[in-house]
Amino acid sequence: MKNTLIQLIRPTGLLSATLLSATLLAGCGGSDEGDSNSIKVGTVAGPETEVMQVAKRLAKERHDLEVEIVEFTDYVSPNAALADGSLDANAFQHEPYMQSMVEDRGYDFAIAGRTFVYPIGAYSEKYDSIEDLPDGATIALPNDPSNEGRSLILMHNEGLLELKDVGNLEATPIDIAKNPRNFEFREIEAAQLPRVLPDVDMAFINNTFAQPAGLSLDDALIKEGPESPYVNLIAVRGGDEEREAIQQLVEAYQSNEVKDKAKELFDGAAVPGWE
The missing domain is CATH 3.40.190.10 (Periplasmic binding protein-like II)
Known part of the structure; x- marks a missing residue:
């Protein structure tokens, strides 16, 4: 969509942490399958x-x-x-x-x-309800394939936008058919989303990272229910x-x-x- 602005951010700090994890594991194979x-x-x-x-x-x-x-x-x-x-x-x-x-x-x-x-939820430090979210709002999405689609499907189900195929679990902003409120999207590494929350209007954050950041699912503007796949x-x-x-x-x-x-x-x- 021409009204959909996509920005890709790859934090160098997280990359360093990833490389550190790989370094620590290098040369250290998993357990011998014979060792029960x-x-x-x-x-x-x-x-x-x-x-x-x-x-x-x-x-x-x-x-x-x-x-x-x-x-x-x-x-x-x-x-x-x-x-x-x-x-x-x-x-x-x-x-x-x-x-x-x-x-x-x-x-x-x-x-x-x-x-x-x-459950994944959409959080905001600027607005108390989804009805307050303005046109042209900047929304941060997790940049891994399935969780990004997961977030966009929630927005589709909430009537905030329309996806070309709501069954596409790996949807990205280019798969948006209609964006009538001209939302802008920023694709962010999932672990970094709590840090960018003050800089955007709304961010979809996995509970894995929301809870340590002091975010409660009860405060989410949009959230999944227990029926989530x-x-x-x-x-x-x-x-x-x-x-x-x-x-x-x-x-x-x-x-x-x-x-x-x-x-x-x-x-x-x-x-x-x-x-």
């Missing part, structure tokens, strides 16, 4: 890591399984590390995102288990989903203790995806 007592799992730094720490404790108590958690600060490195064998599993992404990475990069991944739906996963390399150690991790994760910890950390905004 130790695995490495990748998470995104923040409350999701704290949730995984509960599963780690339970896996040790119930199965004598040692779980090493490797933290990342972006959405790309955990899949690269899983693909190259540096990790045995990761737990940070929903299926549409995983499938987009599989298609784009040729990864051979499988779903070992489901974790939580972390974007349930997060424990992903593994194809063929590993039935490994005993992986199943022990899944069993430890899909527990009341983990559910209670997520409820505490996310203030009720983490919906169990295995129930």
Whole structure:
């Protein structure tokens, strides 16, 4: 659309953190598949890591399984590390995102288990309701394929714009058919969205990054409901989903203790995806 301004921002700080994660993992392969007592799992730094720490404790108590958690600060490195064998599993992404990475990069991944739906919300420091959002507002979107589409679909469903295909989970601003209110869009790395919130009129922020920034889903101008298809996963390399150690991790994760910890950390905004 000629009325849609797209700006792509790639923060150098986040790139440095990504390179640091890769450096730390270099030369450190994942657990030997013959070692059923130790695995490495990748998470995104923040409350999701704290949730995984509960599963780690339970896996040790119930199965004598040692779980090493490797933290990342972006959405790309955990899949690269899983693909190259540096990790045995990761737990940070929903299926549409995983499938987009599989298609784009040729990864051979499988779903070992489901974790939580972390609803995405649209936040503003300038406006208290979606009705107050002015024409020509600048809106920040996460720049990963599926979460950007996820945000635009919410705007479509809210009647703020019209997509060419509302079923396109990887929609970007060029897929907008009608933008009657002349919104301008900025595509930002997901982890950086809370930082740019003061500089835009509205930003779509995953709960993974919203909660640590002190944003409550209750304050979102637009938000997903529990019916969202974007349930997060424990992903593994194809063929590993039935490994005993992986199943022990899944069993430890899909527990009341983990559910209670997520409820505490996310203030009720983490919906169990295995129930």
